Amino acid sequence: MTKAKTPIILMAEDDADDRLLAQDAFSECDFPNHLLFVEDGVELMNYLYRRDKYADPKQSPRPHLILLDLNMPRKDGREALAEIKADASLRRIPVVVLTTSKADEDVRRSYDLGVAGYITKPGSFEGLIEAIKMLGKYWLESVELPE
Amino acid sequence: MYHNAQPITILMAEDDADDRMLVKEAFAESHIANNILFVEDGVELLEYLRHQGKYKDTDLYPDPHLILLDLNMPRKDGREAIKEIKANPETRKTPVVILTTSTAEEDILRSYDIGAAGYITKPVTFEALVKVVRGIEEYWIQIVRLPFKDSKESRK
Numbered sequence: 001m002t003k004a005k006t007p008i009i010l011m012a013e014d015d016a017d018d019r020l021l022a023q024d025a026f027s028e029c030d031f032p033n034h035l036l037f038v039e040d041g042v043e044l045m046n047y048l049y050r051r052d053k054y055a056d057p058k059q060s061p062r063p064h065l066i067l068l069d070l071n072m073p074r075k076d077g078r079e080a081l082a083e084i085k086a087d088a089s090l091r092r093i094p095v096v097v098l099t100t101s102k103a104d105e106d107v108r109r110s111y112d113l114g115v116a117g118y119i120t121k122p123g124s125f126e127g128l129i130e131a132i133k134m135l136g137k138y139w140l141e142s143v144e145l146p147e
Numbered sequence: 148m149y150h151n152a153q154p155i156t157i158l159m160a161e162d163d164a165d166d167r168m169l170v171k172e173a174f175a176e177s178h179i180a181n182n183i184l185f186v187e188d189g190v191e192l193l194e195y196l197r198h199q200g201k202y203k204d205t206d207l208y209p210d211p212h213l214i215l216l217d218l219n220m221p222r223k224d225g226r227e228a229i230k231e232i233k234a235n236p237e238t239r240k241t242p243v244v245i246l247t248t249s250t251a252e253e254d255i256l257r258s259y260d261i262g263a264a265g266y267i268t269k270p271v272t273f274e275a276l277v278k279v280v281r282g283i284e285e286y287w288i289q290i291v292r293l294p295f296k297d298s299k300e301s302r303k
Binding site for chain 1: 233236239240241242246250252255256259260262263264265266267268278279281284285286287290291292293294295
């Protein structure tokens with residue numbers, strides 16, 4: 001299989017605990033990966049458009065996969081998702097929603113905009129770590145990500 | 148860990164009879180409730196999704212929650228089929244995962260551009276295929292919340 005050597009995964013998540021858990025889960029993954037974080041939708045869009053502190057492509061490489069929280073301050077994930085999928089240069093990056101929201105409306109709208117999975121965060125830390133591990137395993141082991 | 152409460156219907160479009168059989172066997176090895184159905188090319192896939200012709204009966208041919216799509220098929224290929232699925236508001240919510248022998252960079256990029264929810268290169272051995280199918284199930288059935296047409300259905 002032709003795989004990106006070290007896929008870049010960008011996680012947009014405002015909760016520091018969840019960022020830490022994701023870091024733990026991905027560091028235990030059997031496949032090489034590089035997990036980076038932004039903390040809200042404004043930072044996410046600045047990162048993707050290489051604005052401000054994200055101007056250096058070496059420091060802020062284009063991600064192969066985006067993990068997106070829906071409820072974040074400043075610009076939420078719904079808005080960021082719509083912008084990503086409306087941009088011809090960004091839309092090919094798979095976006096997986098990882099959120100506490102169970103609302104059917106969020107599920108339907110996210111798929112309508114083109115997400116590659118919608119995951120409701122399990123309530124426990126262990127559950128969340130396991131879900132992120134399985135997510136990481138699927139995308140890093142089985143799937144060819146777009147360069 | 149939680150999973151979708153309803154049995155998940157997976158529809159695979161694949162023209163190769165051997166591959167259909169192998170995928171069916173790989174899914175049968177799983178302990179997760181699922182229902183895998185097959186169509187043999189893009190024309191059949193679109194007819195199925197529109198419940199046209201022999202696919203009128205929605206009990207026999209339920210709307211799929213996930214589509215596995217081969218790219219190289221006769222009559223209408225997967226590239227054409229995914230474009231039509233993603234252009235139609237009735238079908239665009241259903242995630243489409245490409246499962247193909249093609250490793251062409253152009254196919255990977257174009258598939259994601261059109262809205263594929265993953266691109267998997269078919270492994271050559273049955274053992275590796277079982278692993279891929281298990282990965283699809285763990286992700287799409289066990290951890291992902293799939294879109295359901297009837298809102299009551301998506302309750303867990």
